[in-house]
Every structure is written in C-alpha cells, then in structure tokens.
Amino acid sequence: MADLVDVLPTEERIHPNGNLIRELNERSLKDPDGFWHGVADELFWYEKNGPAFEATKEPPYGKWFERWKTNLCVNCLDRHMTNGMKNRVAYYWEGEPGDRRPTPYAELSREVTRFAKVLKDLGVRKGARLTIYMPMIPELPIAMLATVRLGAIHSVIFAGFTAKSISERVNDSKSKLVITADGAYRRGKVIPLKPIVDEALKDTESVEKVLVVKRTANPIEMQEGRDLWYEEVAPQGNVYVEPAKVEGMHPSYILYTSGTTGKPKGATHSTGGYMTWLYFTQQAVFDLKDTDVYWCAADIGWVTGHSYIVYSPLLRGTTSIMYEGTPDYPAADRWWQIIERYGCTILYTSPTAIRMHMKLGEQHAQKHDLSSLRLLGTVGEPINPEAWKWYYKHIGKERTPIVDTWWQTETGGILITPAPGIALVPLKPGSATYPLPGVDADVYMDDGTVARPGEKGYIVIKKPWPGEFMTLWNDKERFDSVYFSRFKGVYYPGDYAMKDEDGYFWLLGRADDVLKVAGHRIGTIELEDALIAHPAVAESAVIGKPDAIKMQVPVAFVILRPGQKPSPQLRQEILNHVRTTIGPIAVPDALYFVEKLPKTRSGKIMRRVVGAVVAEKPVGDVTTLDDETSVEEAKRAYQELKAQIAAGKS
Numbered sequence: 186m187a188d189l190v191d192v193l194p195t196e197e198r199i200h201p202n203g204n205l206i207r208e209l210n211e212r213s214l215k216d217p218d219g220f221w222h223g224v225a226d227e228l229f230w231y232e233k234n235g236p237a238f239e240a241t242k243e244p245p246y247g248k249w250f251e252r253w254k255t256n257l258c259v260n261c262l263d264r265h266m267t268n269g270m271k272n273r274v275a276y277y278w279e280g281e282p283g284d285r286r287p288t289p290y291a292e293l294s295r296e297v298t299r300f301a302k303v304l305k306d307l308g309v310r311k312g313a314r315l316t317i318y319m320p321m322i323p324e325l326p327i328a329m330l331a332t333v334r335l336g337a338i339h340s341v342i343f344a345g346f347t348a349k350s351i352s353e354r355v356n357d358s359k360s361k362l363v364i365t366a367d368g369a370y371r372r373g374k375v376i377p378l379k380p381i382v383d384e385a386l387k388d389t390e391s392v393e394k395v396l397v398v399k400r401t402a403n404p405i406e407m408q409e410g411r412d413l414w415y416e417e418v419a420p421q422g423n424v425y426v427e428p429a430k431v432e433g434m435h436p437s438y439i440l441y442t443s444g445t446t447g448k449p450k451g452a453t454h455s456t457g458g459y460m461t462w463l464y465f466t467q468q469a470v471f472d473l474k475d476t477d478v479y480w481c482a483a484d485i486g487w488v489t490g491h492s493y494i495v496y497s498p499l500l501r502g503t504t505s506i507m508y509e510g511t512p513d514y515p516a517a518d519r520w521w522q523i524i525e526r527y528g529c530t531i532l533y534t535s536p537t538a539i540r541m542h543m544k545l546g547e548q549h550a551q552k553h554d555l556s557s558l559r560l561l562g563t564v565g566e567p568i569n570p571e572a573w574k575w576y577y578k579h580i581g582k583e584r585t586p587i588v589d590t591w592w593q594t595e596t597g598g599i600l601i602t603p604a605p606g607i608a609l610v611p612l613k614p615g616s617a618t619y620p621l622p623g624v625d626a627d628v629y630m631d632d633g634t635v636a637r638p639g640e641k642g643y644i645v646i647k648k649p650w651p652g653e654f655m656t657l658w659n660d661k662e663r664f665d666s667v668y669f670s671r672f673k674g675v676y677y678p679g680d681y682a683m684k685d686e687d688g689y690f691w692l693l694g695r696a697d698d699v700l701k702v703a704g705h706r707i708g709t710i711e712l713e714d715a716l717i718a719h720p721a722v723a724e725s726a727v728i729g730k731p732d733a734i735k736m737q738v739p740v741a742f743v744i745l746r747p748g749q750k751p752s753p754q755l756r757q758e759i760l761n762h763v764r765t766t767i768g769p770i771a772v773p774d775a776l777y778f779v780e781k782l783p784k785t786r787s788g789k790i791m792r793r794v795v796g797a798v799v800a801e802k803p804v805g806d807v808t809t810l811d812d813e814t815s816v817e818e819a820k821r822a823y824q825e826l827k828a829q830i831a832a833g834k835s
C-alpha cells in the first residue's frame with residue numbers, strides 16, 4: 186500500500202474514526218433487530234407487528250419487517266406534507282435542450298397522485314407489474330412513485346435498451362401496462378421511444394395498455410384501444426388516491442440485470458427493508474444538511490438512479506438535481522454550469538464520467554464557480570487512483586472528501602463506503618474503506634478460507650442486511666445457485682476484493698463473465714447470444730478489453746457459417762444487429778472474423794487466452810488455466826488466435 190496516498194493522513198495505524206465505524210458495525214451485527222428497529226422508527230408505518238428482523242433457514246437467510254405495514258410513496262412524499270418540507274424543492278430538473286422545471290415536494294406529491302389515479306382507473310392493483318421505459322424526465326420518478334403508491338411493482342428498463350430487451354422483460358414480469366414517452370433528447374437529437382415499444386409488443390401477450398407521456402412531440406402511431414396519451418386521461422385539479430398498505434416484504438420493484446447466462450435476472454426488492462436501508466445509507470454516506478443540493482448524475486434506468494435519485498433523496502426530503510442529457514452537450518462544461526447554477530453541494534457519479542471529463546480537460550470546470558461542492562462520490566466501477574486524484578484536485582479543489590461507494594443492483598443500496606455522516610475515515614484513492622453498519626463483509630479465497638491482508642480473493646457478505654434483494658423474479662432456483670452456493674450460507678456478489686492491513690476493502694472488479702462498460706453491467710453471454718442470432722454467424726466469443734475511459738469495452742470474435750465471407754460490410758451489419766437487439770451501449774468495440782476459437786478438450790472457449798490476446802498481454806500472464814488445458818496448449822492457441830487476427834487485418 187506504500188504507493189497510495191493517504192489523503193487525510195493519521196498518526197495511528199487505525200484512525201479513531203475507523204475504530205468508531207468498526208464498533209458501530211459490530212454492534213449492528215450483534216443485534217440486527219434492535220438496530221434496524223431503531224432506524225425504521227423514524228419512518229412512517231401503518232402497523233408494526235413482530236420483529237424488524239428474523240433469521241431464516243433459506244437464502245437470503247433473513248426476513249425484514251415481515252408483519253409491519255407501510256407504503257414507500259407515503260414515506261417519500263405524504264410524510265413531508267406535514268413536517269415542514271412541503272415547499273422545499275424535490276427536484277431541480279433540467280432538460281437537455283435547456284428547459285428547466287423545479288418541483289417542490291407538494292407539487293411532486295400532487296403529480297404522483299394524479300398519475301396514480303390514472304393507473305388505478307386502468308385497473309392497476311397491488312402486486313400488478315408495470316413496465317416503464319422512459320427518458321430522464323420528471324414523469325419517470327412520478328410514474329415509479331405512483332406505482333408503489335398502489336402497491337404495484339415497477340420494472341424500469343433503461344431507455345438505451347432496444348425492443349428485444351423490452352419484450353424479454355415484459356414477458357418475464359407479465360406486465361399488463363407499459364408506460365413510455367414519445368421520445369427522448371440525446372445530443373440534440375430526438376430518439377423515438379414509443380416506436381421501440383411498439384416493436385417490442387409484437388412479441389408479448391400480457392400488455393393491455395400503453396400510457397404515453399409527451400416529451401419530444403415526434404410523430405408516433407397510437408394503437409386504437411391500447412395506447413393512451415397520459416395528458417388526455419389525467420385528471421385536472423386535486424385528486425386523492427388512497428395508498429396501499431403493504432407488508433415489509435411486499436416487492437417494490439423488479440430491476441433486470443445481466444448475469445452469466447443470456448437471460449437477465451429480475452432482482453426483486455422488498456419495501457420495508459429496502460426503504461429502511463436507503464433512508465439510513467443516504468444520511469450515513471452523504472451526511473445531508475438542510476441546505477444541501479444533491480446531484481446523483483446517473484440514469485434512473487439503472488439501480489443507482491432507482492435508489493439514489495428517486496427513493497433515498499425523497500425519503501430524506503433532500504433537494505436534488507435531475508438532468509436529462511449527456512454531460513458534454515451542447516458543450517463540455519454543461520455539468521459544471523449545472524453545478525454553478527443550482528449551487529450543487531454533493532456530486533455523485535461514475536468513474537467513467539470522471540475519466541471522460543478528465544479527457545475533455547479541467548479548463549471546462551475552471552470556467553465555473555464550483556465552491557458550493559462539499560462532498561464528491563463515485564459508484565459503479567473500481568476507480569483508478571489517477572481519476573480519483575483528478576476528481577479530488579480539479580472538481581473538489583482538494584477540499585472535499587470522496588466517497589467511493591461499492592454496491593450492486595442486488596444489494597439495493599451502498600454497502601462499503603466512507604461514511605462521513607457517521608465519521609469520516611482517512612481516504613485511500615481506490616479503496617471503498619469500511620463496510621457500513623449492518624454489513625458483515627469479508628474476503629474469501631477460492632477454497633472458502635478467509636484471505637489474509639493483501640491477498641486477492643472474493644468479497645462475501647456473511648449476514649443479511651435490510652436492503653438485500655429478496656429473490657430473482659420467477660427464478661428462486663437461480664437466486665440460490667448464483668448467489669448462495671459459491672460459498673455455503675453467505676452472499677456471493679461476484680467481485681474480486683482485497684482487504685489491506687488497516688482493514689480497508691479494495692473492490693477489484695467482476696470475477697465472472699459480466700463486463701462493466703462505462704459503469705453498465707453487460708453479460709458476455711448475452712452479447713454472444715445476440716451475435717449468434719445473426720444469420721451469418723455460427724459461433725462467437727465476447728471478451729472485455731481494458732479501456733482508458735469506459736474501463737472495459739466488449740470485443741467480439743465471430744466464426745461465420747459456411748459459405749459466408751468476411752467483409753467490412755458484414756462486420757458493420759453484425760455490429761448493427763447488436764445495436765438493434767441489445768442497444769448502443771453493448772456494441773463491441775472491435776469484431777474479428779476468425780476460423781477457429783481456442784477451446785479446451787471439453788469444448789469450452791479458453792476465455793483467458795482470448796482475453797490475453799485482446800489485452801495484448803503475454804500468455805505467460807494467464808495464470809489460472811482450466812485444469813484440462815496445459816500451458817503449452819494455451820500458448821499454441823494464443824499464437825494461433827493472434828495470427829488469425831493479424832491475417833484478418835491485412
């Protein structure tokens with residue numbers, strides 16, 4: 186660790202704040218029921234029967250607030266109508282073209298009730314599933330909150346995904362209603378969304394109605410009897426819609442995420458535990474004050490947006506910024522302009538965004554007054570020390586701490602992070618520091634023994650925590666096998682990690698066939714399936730290649746069907762096919778036509794060999810090979826693949 190800078194250096198090996206965090210962690214783990222009961226008491230519940238936490242024999246080995254009753258929307262909005270916060274701005278929303286819409290809590294509450302009335306009139310009831318496919322406009326959180334108000338379950342799909350992703354998710358969740366918009370703005374252009382939904386619905390049977398919010402006014406087709414313009418059916422004036430009283434374990438939403446098979450996993454979150462976890466972490470991590478203007482610059486289509494743009498800031502009555510567009514449109518200083526305009530105090534973003542701004546140059550930030558910032562955060566991928574230091578120096582002006590927050594779609598909220606809202610520990614660029622209270626994290630070696638300080642192993646969470654997902658929608662078996670069987674009885678997140686001598690955790694990236702491309706999770710098998718679906722493709726292998734900005738980019742190897750000839754046109758056609766089946770974020774950075782892929786005797790692709798070729802690393806670096814493959818065979822395969830690539834280039 187000697188080469189890592191301690192930004193807040195301390196005399197002692199473990200800072201007193203580190204001890205404090207660790208003591209609180211121990212206390213919370215000894216008495217989860219008492220600890221989380223105390224936190225939950227600050228929220229609104231219709232009923233509190235029985236314990237906050239009960240251990241169970243089956244994964245995830247615990248239940249939270251099972252016999253308590255609440256409503257997430259009421260806690261996010263109605264609660265603030267009587268606690269002095271109703272006139273506070275909930276969102277300073279800014280559209281990409283420059284339109285602005287500040288929404289105070291009272292107005293947001295009215296809008297959500299209006300939306301809920303429409304949903305209710307369309308027959309939406311407790312437990313119903315709704316698919317939401319929308320741009321970053323206020324109606325997106327409004328639709329989500331209206332859904333949970335009725336006790337219905339939303340499945341939000343990132344607006345960069347395409348028709349096939351939508352139909353797959355609609356079919357898995359059996360949604361009867363889809364909420365979308367006519368289009369979205371992206372880099373000054375209109376991206377039509379409704380036509381993508383129309384395409385998707387050709388392959389679904391459950392959907393009865395499509396509710397369309399107007400954003401871009403591009404011409405779209407409305408299917409008689411199925412499609413409705415939101416504004417045409419929304420009630421005028423004040424309405425009241427009774428919230429559903431739901432149990433702590435009632436699902437609040439499904440969020441599909443990539444795994445190591447072609448089928449996305451429907452991570453299903455609870456209501457009571459999820460809400461309590463977000464309420465707690467938002468304060469512990471961001472140390473919120475009444476005067477804060479907080480900006481989580483993610484997209485609501487991913488879990489970061491669900492948890493830290495929608496639910497947790499609203500639970501805390503925070504004032505947030507919500508921005509529709511891309512960071513460098515119309516100019517490279519757009520973000521810094523937004524920070525100056527609203528006096529943003531907390532910025533929470535991804536390492537990819539930081540590296541992108543780093544590449545654009547600090548002169549854009551220097552044009553603006555960023556002195557309001559007092560805390561910076563990162564999420565979604567490991568942050569490299571260079572990007573950390575750039576962020577610290579040029580955005581935080583060496584004044585603001587950085588919270589590097591480690592978590593996942595499945596964990597519901599942040600698990601490992603500095604927690605200035607409790608006590609700030611000395612920071613080390615690239616380390617997420619210590620687990621929050623409630624999080625029993627450790628690092629295991631391959632054989633399940635505990636890693637020694639400095640040894641690279643796998644992160645595990647040994648006890649349930651309130652924000653933990655409850656299951657995979659329709660697939661309890663996969664839930665058990667993916668997350669709870671790698672090491673018996675503990676949650677396996679699928680990340681490499683290391684703990685240093687100070688007990689700091691270093692999260693080192695995915696240990697499975699899942700890529701992190703610009704912070705987005707993409708399964709290589711999903712990509713391979715999309716490639717094989719092209720009629721010219723016989724076989725494919727996708728591997729992640731290190732990238733200076735996006736961390737990883739997918740690289741594809743393709744074996745063509747007999748009679749097909751490699752050509753630049755065919756390459757483009759296959760890449761376009763990926764763009765239209767999964768979405769632009771998944772398009773491989775390079776595609777190589779090869780005649781043969783290195784395989785083990787049992788027919789598995791030697792991914793490490795392919796990876797070494799792609800990363801232009803010597804095969805000697807390929808340390809752990811399949812048992813059945815000798816180093817000699819791997820080297821031969823490596824040379825052969827390299828030769829094929831070289832031949833293809835000429």
Ligand code: WTA
Pocket residue numbers: 442487488489563564565566567568589590591592593594595617678679680692693694695701704705706
């Ligand atoms: C990675 C995003 C290192 C990790 C919230 C995890 C991180 C995956 C960090 C989950 C971090 C997230 N440091 N790696 N601070 N935060 N990751 O589900 O590999 O989109 O497993 O959730 O992102 O991605 P997901």
